Amino acid sequence: MSSTISLIDLPALPLKHIFSYVGFRSLHRLRQVSKPINHSIDTGKPSIQIDDLRIKVTSKSVQIMLKSSGQNSCLEIKEHQNGAIVSPNTSKPRIQEKKSFIDCSIEALQHVLKHRKFPMGQIKLELDNKYSESKNSEFLEKFQKLLGADPLRVEEFHLEGHGHQAVQLLKLFEAKTLKTINLSRYGHYFEEISNDSLMQLEQWKNAKTLNSRRKMFNVPLQNFAHFETATVLVNKITTQGLGYLKEIYTQSLSFKEIIINFMNSDPLEKPFEGKKKVFRCSDPNFALFFSSNQMCIRFARVPIKDVPIGGFGKL
Amino acid sequence: MSVENAPVVDVDEAAIPVEKKMYYRFESNDKKEFRVSELAIQQSETLNRLVEAMGYTSEDVENKPAIAIENIDGKTLKLVFQWCEHHKGEAIPVDDGSVPKIVEIPEFDAKLMDIDNGLLFKLIWAADYLNIVQLLNVSCKKVANMAQGKTPAQLRRVYLLPSDEEDEAAKRAAQEAQDPRAREVEEEFEERKRQGGNSFF
Numbered sequence: 005m006s007s008t009i010s011l012i013d014l015p016a017l018p019l020k021h022i023f024s025y026v027g028f029r030s031l032h033r034l035r036q037v038s039k040p041i042n043h044s045i046d047t048g049k050p051s052i053q054i055d056d057l058r059i060k061v062t063s064k065s066v067q068i069m070l071k072s073s074g075q076n077s078c079l080e081i082k083e084h085q086n087g088a089i090v091s092p093n094t095s096k097p098r099i100q101e102k103k104s105f106i107d108c109s110i111e112a113l114q115h116v117l118k119h120r121k122f123p124m125g126q127i128k129l130e131l132d133n134k135y136s137e138s139k140n141s142e143f144l145e146k147f148q149k150l151l152g153a154d155p156l157r158v159e160e161f162h163l164e165g166h167g168h169q170a171v172q173l174l175k176l177f178e179a180k181t182l183k184t185i186n187l188s189r190y191g192h193y194f195e196e197i198s199n200d201s202l203m204q205l206e207q208w209k210n211a212k213t214l215n216s217r218r219k220m221f222n223v224p225l226q227n228f229a230h231f232e233t234a235t236v237l238v239n240k241i242t243t244q245g246l247g248y249l250k251e252i253y254t255q256s257l258s259f260k261e262i263i264i265n266f267m268n269s270d271p272l273e274k275p276f277e278g279k280k281k282v283f284r285c286s287d288p289n290f291a292l293f294f295s296s297n298q299m300c301i302r303f304a305r306v307p308i309k310d311v312p313i314g315g316f317g318k319l
Numbered sequence: 320m321s322v323e324n325a326p327v328v329d330v331d332e333a334a335i336p337v338e339k340k341m342y343y344r345f346e347s348n349d350k351k352e353f354r355v356s357e358l359a360i361q362q363s364e365t366l367n368r369l370v371e372a373m374g375y376t377s378e379d380v381e382n383k384p385a386i387a388i389e390n391i392d393g394k395t396l397k398l399v400f401q402w403c404e405h406h407k408g409e410a411i412p413v414d415d416g417s418v419p420k421i422v423e424i425p426e427f428d429a430k431l432m433d434i435d436n437g438l439l440f441k442l443i444w445a446a447d448y449l450n451i452v453q454l455l456n457v458s459c460k461k462v463a464n465m466a467q468g469k470t471p472a473q474l475r476r477v478y479l480l481p482s483d484e485e486d487e488a489a490k491r492a493a494q495e496a497q498d499p500r501a502r503e504v505e506e507e508f509e510e511r512k513r514q515g516g517n518s519f520f
Binding site: 011017022025033041074075 | 422437440441443444446447448455456458459460462463464466467468469470471474475478479480481
């Protein structure tokens with residue numbers, strides 16, 4: 005070891021550790037520092053942790069927002085008569101000639117995703133037709149091609165878009181890593197989901213949490229039984245469907261809460277005819293709480309100590 | 320235990336616990352001697368293997384010359400052994416690559432590493448050489464944290480990196496001779512700079 009050493013004098017392993025911890029934005033700034041550092045990053049192939057990746061596709065631009073090691077980066081790529089204008093939040097915009105803004109954004113994403121090794125925290129795609137028009141299908145096609153056969157390991161997926169896009173995108177994620185699915189739509193528009201192609205996916209079956217806004221599911225309640233936590237809107241609830249959920253939830257060791265908003269319901273029969281009920285769980289330390297009002301029912305698994313004495317059955 | 324009180328140099332014999340523990344003697348390349356507990360040595364895979372291979376008895380430890388660590392100076396080695404003593408008995412993390420490593424820097428380590436950057440790089444070098452996994456993790460994290468919000472020029476100063484001009488003079492010839500990809504790397508770098516130094520973000 006010489007009397008003075010600098011960063012570049014460090015061996016390959018510590019350098020790789022440091023480059024992995026600095027975050028995406030600092031890694032890019034480090035590339036500009038010197039040729040040896042740039043070379044070390046290329047040869048070390050550090051794995052950057054991506055906490056959050058958000059992509060918004062509109063008819064004339066793509067915005068990519070990235071959070072890595074606590075640092076936020078933002079890139080906007082807009083349509084231009086000669087190609088695309090690339091505007092990072094940290095440097096001057098530049099024109100990328102003879103390249104569409106979609107191609108340019110895919111190239112940027114390739115750049116981000118090539119460093120991935122660890123599961124991403126969250127990926128959010130905003131692809132709603134209301135603002136992306138036909139560009140979302142072109143983007144999705146190229147995004148699918150970019151990922152190829154290498155599934156994206158993401159813990160939380162958020163789509164502001166359509167049910168068929170959710171089917172396309174969920175297939176790109178590794179089922180065992182995906183824990184949370186958030187589905188929503190832009191504005192006040194509701195989308196009815198009647199076919200069960202979404203529910204047939206392994207990614208749906210393995211997820212633990214579902215949050216859905218402005219999607220109305222016209223499918224049997226059984227499709228939601230495996231979620232530990234869920235908020236959904238369904239077309240119709242039935243005594244039979246609720247009975248199925250009750251059986252699953254009273255046996256489950258991990259169920260927490262489901263809130264089911266509904267549009268239609270026949271009069272509910274025993275044991276769901278009242279406003280509130282408490283059922284025994286297979287784990288004697290817990291009870292299943294059921295409540296209903298005009299357009300919403302809720303099941304929650306609660307500690308037995310929270311159940312008043314004599315509270316089982318009708319409250 | 321504070322950094323200052325870590326039992327590395329000048330061990331007070333009376334302070335050694337009643338049960339029999341072996342304290343090995345090590346010598347830095349500038350002839351500074353350190354006594355380090357058997358348990359603390361286990362944090363370093365390299366030193367642990369070395370002392371196991373030597374098979375010293377308590378008498379050997381006292382009578383034989385101190386084990387020389389020729390690549391590390393006394394100032395750096397003192398920090399290394401203070402860290403090992405403080406963290407002795409702790410599990411050594413295993414990096415199986417399956418989850419991102421979340422490294423938090425404990426208060427003791429933060430104080431220990433409150434040193435000039437040159438010495439910090441030496442500490443990292445030593446942690447790597449002696450294969451002290453967690454010391455390497457926290458020291459690399461500390462160096463990585465220094466990059467936050469810095470411009471390339473600031474990064475060059477913080478990381479003690481030579482300017483392009485200095486670098487050109489010192490390394491270009493050697494690099495081109497040794498690495499057939501040097502020209503290609505240089506062209507890639509120049510292209511990045513030409514594009515505003517940053518392809519994306």
